[in-house]
Amino acid sequence: MRLTTKTATLLALVALIALAPLFFPSAFYYRVGALIFVNGLAVTGIVILTGWAGQISLGHAGFAGIGAYACALAPVHLGLHPALAILLGAGVSAVLAWLVGRPILRLKGYYLGVASLGMGILISMVLNNERDLTRGPDGIDVPDLGLRAALKTAGLDLSNGEFWYALCGIVLVLGAWLALNLHDSPTGRALRALHGSEVAARTVGMDVPRLKLQAFVISAVYASVSGSLLALQNRFITPDVAGFMHSVEMVTMAVLGGVGSVAGAIFGAAVLTLLPQMLTVFAEYEQLVLGLVMVLVMIFLREGVVPSILRKLRGTGE
Amino acid sequence: MSELLQFLFSGVTVGAVYALVALGFTIIYNASDVVNFAQGEFVMLGGMITVFAHAAGAPLPLAALLACLGTAALGVAMNKLAIEPARGAPVVSLVIITIGASIFIRGAAQLVFDKQIHSFPAFSGDDPIRILQATILPQSLWVIAGAVAVFTGLWLFFTRTLLGRAVLATSNNRLAAQLVGINTPFVMTLSFALSAGIGALAGVLVTPITMTSYDVGLALALKGFAAAMLGGMGNPKGALVGGLVLGLLEGLTAGYISSQYKDAAAFLVILGVLFFLPQGLFGRKSTDRV
Amino acid sequence: MKTFLTTTAIAAFALAAPAMAEIRIGASLSATGPAAFLGDPELKTLEMLVEDQNARGGLNGEQIELIAYDDGGDPNKARTFATRLIEDDEVVAIIGGTTTGTTMSILSVAEDAEIPFISLAGAIDIISPVKPHTFKTPHTDRMACQKIFEDMQKRAIGKIGMLSGTDGFGASMQAQCKDVAPDYGIEIVADETYDPKDADMTAQLTKIRGTAGVQAILNPGFGQGPSIVTRNYRQLAIDLPFYQSHGVASDGFIDLAGAEAAEGVRLPGTALLVADLLAENDPQKPVVAAYKAMFEEKTGTPVGTFGGYAHDAWLILTDAIGRAGSAEPAAIRDAIEATTGLAGTTGIYNMTPEDHLGLDLSAFRLLEIKGGKWTLVE
DSSP states (O other): HHHHHHHEEEEEEHHHHHHHHGGOOSHHHHHHHHHHHHHHHHHHIIIIIIIISHHHHHTTTHHHHHHHHHHHHHOOOTTTHHHHHHHHHHHHHHHHOOOHHHHHHSHHHHHHHHHHHHHHHHHHHHHOOHHHHOOOGGGGOOOOOOHHHHHHHOOOOOOOHHHHHHHHHHHHHHHHHHHHHHHHHHHHHHHHHHHHHHHHHHHOOOOHHHHHHHHHHHHHHHHHHHHHHHHHHHEEGGGGGGGGHHHHHHHHHHHHHOOOOHHHHHHHHHHHHHHHEEEEGGGGGHHHHHHHHHHHHHHSSHHHSSHHHHHHSSSSSS | HHHHHHHHHHHHHHHHHHHHHHHHHHHHHHOOOSSTTTTTHHHHHHHHHHHHHTTTTOOOOHHHHHHHHHHHOOOOOOOHIIIITTOOOOOHHHHHHHHHHHHHHHHHHHHHOOOOBOOOOOOTTTTOOOEEEEEEEHHHHHHHHHHHHHHHHHHHHHHHHHHHHHHHHHHHHHHHHHHOOOHHHHHHHHHHHHHHHHHHHHHHHHHHHHHHOOTOHHHHHHHHHHHHHHTTTTTTHHHHHHHHHHHHHHHHHHTTOGGGGHHHHHHHHHHHHHHHHOOSSSSSOOOOOO | OOOHHHHHHHHHHHTTTTTSSEEEEEEEEEEEEEEEEEEHHHHHHHHHHHHHHHHOOOOOOOOOOEEEEOOOOOOOHHHHHHHHIIISSSSSSEEEEEEEEEEHHHHHHHHHTOOOOOEEOOOOOGTSOTTEEEOOOOOHHHHHHHHHHHHHHHHHEEEEEEEEEESHHHHHHHHHHHHHHGGGTOOEEEEEEEETTOOOOEEEEEEHHTTTTTOOEEEEEOTTHHHHHHHHHHTTOOOOEEEOOOOOOOOHHHHHOOOOHHTTTTEEGGGGGGGGGSSSSTTHHHHHHHHHHHHHHSSSOOOOOHHHHHHHHHHHHHHHHHHHHHHHHHHHHHHTTTTOOOSSSSEEEEOOOTSSSOOGGGGGGEEEEEEEEEEOOO
């Protein structure tokens, strides 16, 4: 049963990514697709942290900020190729998550919430204030990844929109595949046991702090790579990427779609990325609708849209 | 010396604002274990309703009263429509619900009111009070007095009244509370009405200092949340002390170290305190339930 | 996910079909979010002007459709909307970018697609170096600094303290002022900041006052921050000359800060604020008076510099389309670049291939608040 869920999720994802362009009325939809994939990647990290390990974070956008600014700064100051800058950003995020995670993951519930919030705010504050390096709140240009030009010389001529749609789609599938593998690994099972009951997990001899830390670090890397892809795609980034609202957005996407499942979370990312695009005619009411959707889904589809609907389809619980 | 005193005054002014917002968090948290991220919107509504009622011709005290009552009613509605139906949901879902409610209220406010910045006159004029070369505005004293009054009221309420104890009992164990005859739905309604009313009162008091607009709620909620957590969520003393400490930290950091990193200093201290005292300064010890 | 994409696709088709206007002009503005204070009047101005233009028979005999999106001040959203305007709505020109961050996001999309783009944001980086399709209407923040420093020089002020907002507007102006100060023999001896949502800035002001040699204080920022700073200034009874930026050039600032606290504040503003004081033969007088009357009647709120930027962008664009006699993006671009002697609310625009702003320092007027009213400093 597990194996089918994993294969089914991946197959459905690949099929959707590959077939959706057939229905695109204009090149604009490649942009929306690429954004959904970038958000989907960050949200997959939240699934691991919140859905499986049961830990809350209100500061994960900070890691997206690190990933994004690594791509803006490392090529200029360190002469790194932007592709390597993605790895550098992921490495820095992982180390920071490891250092910060050790003390703050001892906290529970809202206390963990405020501590992670503080961490995120500190990162965005540094990006805003260290103007000599980051150019401050007005943002900074990001170098070209160069891959599209390389593909062109190799005979594959993609438009900018198509290229980023394809690249982000591939990275998302990879990220989902890794996450689903983790889900079925001994670590993944241990994480989920932890979510069930920390005390019980500790009693049977699990190294609880270590497990939580692993989930925190992995999810930080997902957020960081997603920030890098966003920066490289936009060729420009501002400290907003590390802001509190972006952190909330990540958690909301995951929880709305179904924080326990990768497919659900990616669905949540798709819905929240599309919502503002669908509401442009009623832009005045956008906030109203967004708030209403958040409240209603949490009340009526408590586990998130996808798991709740799957459960209804199956008739009973898993 | 006069500089230090001015930094302290600045810190106390800001701290009293945070404390008032933080106090609003405690009642709902005590009754339901929910941290209400829409608390900042109650503060915003307090200010905005007063501004518009005042502009429509109501005298200031009446406008302020209307704002507090209206916001309290909205708090009750929020409990009935969004919090009660989600009882027993995990923390992360409750966070999303209350943030969703806050986005909803903000969206409604920008339609009902406008997107301009507003203010109304200070209660006792704008002539600063001079103490040893440093100055403080009379409105700051109003805010400080408001924070102290709300704190005292809450403290008496939770320790001296049957109703207040019923609120605490409901929080500890809802079923047991019902069994001993506490009308728990009424307790929840009351808590939301009180919290929202206190939030609105905060909005009325601080608007002459901070001004108000439809989107001031989030920043206030975050600072109030941080202050409440620093002091220990649920304890009125924690909210008061947490708010004042946060404000003083900001004032002193801006004065002596760097105004750019004053918010950073505040959050570093919060992280440090939580590292040694995971329940905040005055928080309740909790035990894990299996 | 597919269902959602197709639903949007259908929705987009359904919306596009009934309104096949002749000239489509796009806008991405921050009508909500932290820059709503600027973006809201900009959007209202554009909507009002489009309606007016269509009522007067449109442009070159064709009706205009304005497709305006609210990017909430988020540069990422702004880029998405710019892509949508160009790829999906197929607009011939874009107005917008309320903030420098959103402008920079729209800029690269517009340049790639070779669509003329008029920004409403302040930073000098937008037009320097010149990009072929990007123009802007507001003075640069660098010019605001120069105008203020010119006046300080006249008053023999050599050492100043700065207190800037940490938002994009304040931060960018802070950097530009520090950069040009030496040209005017001015030394910045104290440099403090505040968060736009802060409740009290007396700590920073006390620190600046305590710095040896400070002769004047400058506060670049917008929104409620500068009003609070102005009140704190009076609370502390600081008697040094006090300068604000063009970020607060609106009657709303005097109301919020209070006429008493704002007394004597100087700032570089536009003709818009002193419409009644302009000389009868001032070329800006008719346009300023007309816009002021129209906006205030329509919205019931006082005009401000920022709505004026949108007005001028619209003026430049319609003027260019009229002269080009065509609504082809390339023709519009060429015509905008050839704009000469066009009087807007902000100043008189003279664009050239080297200058995509077309304003000089004379467009700024140094204003002082006296008795709750704007007056011209000469």
